[in-house]
Amino acid sequence: MLQQNFNSLFQKYNQDISLQVKLWLEIKKNHSSKKRHYHNLSHLENLFEELIPIKQEFEDWDTIQFSIYYHDIVYKTTRSDNEEKSAQLAVERLEQISYPEDKIQKCKRQILATKLHAVADPDTNLFTDADLSILGKSWEVYATYYQQIRKEYSIYPDFMYTNGRKKALQHFLDMEYIFKTSYFQNKYESQARRNLEKELQILGK
Template sequence: MILKEKFEKICLNSTNDSNLIEKLWFEIEKKYSAKSRHYHNLQHLENMFREIENVKDKIENVNIISYSIFYHDVIYDVTSKSNEEKSAEVSKEKLELLDLNSEEILKVYEQILATKSHKKSDDEDTNFLLDADLSILGKGYEDYLEYIKQIRKEYSIYPDFLYKPGRKKVLEHFLELESIFKTGYFKDKYEVQARKNIEMELIVLGIKN
């Protein structure tokens, strides 16, 4: 599996303990393969890595951003409002086992926390992470429709009268941003289509102002 190989490769930069690496990968794979995960799954991670691959020459620390991708949604409970904080804590706990230095662990921690608000960061690597995370918003119409369905399935415990207003709030937050994407590369690639997709989804939800 490409993701597993990628995880092993970055871990080997700080440890030779293959059993530990295997254990950490198994934990990640199990979390992202949960039956409740229809969008925030291994495929989401694969897509993020494909996006990052296109800009790796612009990224200061590929290892750090890779760890952030692997752990940013490791905790994902649709009933919780602290998934990012919990995921960041898990990353800290696990990366300490790999003997990363405190500065590297803190950077991953902060990058994961940044995925909560998706505000532009002073750290450009963080901005690339945020943009890769949201890249689905700017994909083609068919891919976006599939994304909508997957998100709805993840929130299937909520009836429409609760889901739709909540989803509307999230979408309108993106539209209110000066720019959904923080980096020039992603802005040029996805911004226009992302806004069209979001407007379309608001119409589909049937609660467009």
């Protein structure tokens, strides 16, 4: 599904099949690293599964799709500039495709928004909410997710990881709403808070 969708999206703006193949293989390779246990192709599939049913709500669905493909294309747990690097690479690739400049800048802003998940425009809010949708899944799915995140950060000893993770969880719980849109609030807010509280208890609140 991911490759077929990317091909269709690409061909709306460029007919260079060799470039299309090259860019898809880059996306696939980067998301298939053995160090990626959560931020992989399955994560991209989940975002599409969350957003396709409401794609009519978007002002610019094409840009959202490119943002999905590129928002985690650079991901190293030892760095704090993954979003910036991903946004930079997205700009370079979309310029190669000859995607409209105003839409390229919109894609850049959407990718950067996944760093802090602050309130933004309606399209971006739905996108970043979908990026956090895992927080509101069933406990079984959520438990698999946080174990995958721990594997991605396996370079760090437990005491360092636990302290950072607890701060991140508490940050979300201290928000008035974890999700910015009524759609995702209604769908996931309550379960997300239960999941975060439960993980905090496991970590030793």
